[in-house]
C-alpha cells in the first residue's frame with residue numbers, strides 16, 4: 001500500500017472510532033500517527049460539547065490533547081478507564097499485537113491493563129498472518145549493552161534503538177528501547193515468557209489477549225472485529 005493510502009486510512013479509521021466515545025466516559029488515549037487523527041476528531045467533538053475525561057499514554061499525546069482543550073487526568077486520578085483507543089504496529093490472525101514502534105508501549109500497556117475495554121484502530125497494512133515487525137523492549141539504561149548482547153546470544157537479533165545521529169532513543173520514562181528484529185513470531189506467548197525472565201526489561205511490546213475491538217480501515221470502509 002502506498003503511504004498516501006495509508007495516511008487516508010488512518011484518518012478514516014479515526015473517524016470511525018470516535019463514534020464509540022460517549023458523554024461521561026473516561027477514555028485512554030493512545031499514541032502514534034493514527035492516534036493523531038483520533039485526537040483531532042476528539043478535539044472537534046469536545047469543542048461541540050462532548051464531555052469526557054482523557055488519560056494520555058505519552059507526553060506527545062498529552063501535549064496534543066491539551067492543545068485541543070480535551071480535559072485530561074492522570075491514570076492515578078481516575079477510578080477506571082471505560083475505553084482505551086490506540087494504534088498498533090501489527091496484528092496477527094489471533095489478534096495478538098505488537099506495539100511500541102513509537103517507543104510508548106510501556107505507558108500504553110499500563111493504561112490498557114487499567115481499561116474496561118481496549119480498541120485498536122489500524123489501516124489494513126497492519127494485519128498480518130504472523131507477527132514480523134521488530135518487537136520493541138523498553139529497558140533500563142543501566143547494563144543495556146550487556147542485555148543487548150544477551151538477547152543477541154539468544155538469537156533474538158537485538159539492537160538498541162538510536163536516532164539518525166546515533167543518540168540513544170529515550171522513552172517518556174527515560175529508558176532505552178531495544179528492538180528484536182525477529183523474522184517471524186509464530187508463538188508470541190512463548191517469546192513473552194522468555195522476555196519476562198530477563199532482568200532489565202521493563203516491558204515488551206507484545207500485547208497479548210488484550211484487545212476487545214479492532215477497527216480495520218479498508219478502501220471500501222471500516223471493518224469492526226469484536227474479538228472478546
Ligand SMILES: O=C(CO)[C@H](O)[C@H](O)COP(=O)(O)O
Pocket residue numbers: 030031032033034035086087088089098099100101102103104105108
Ligand atoms: O505503539 C505505538 C506507539 O508506541 C503505536 O500505536 C504504534 O506504533 C502505531 O503507530 P502508528 O499509528 O503511527 O502507525
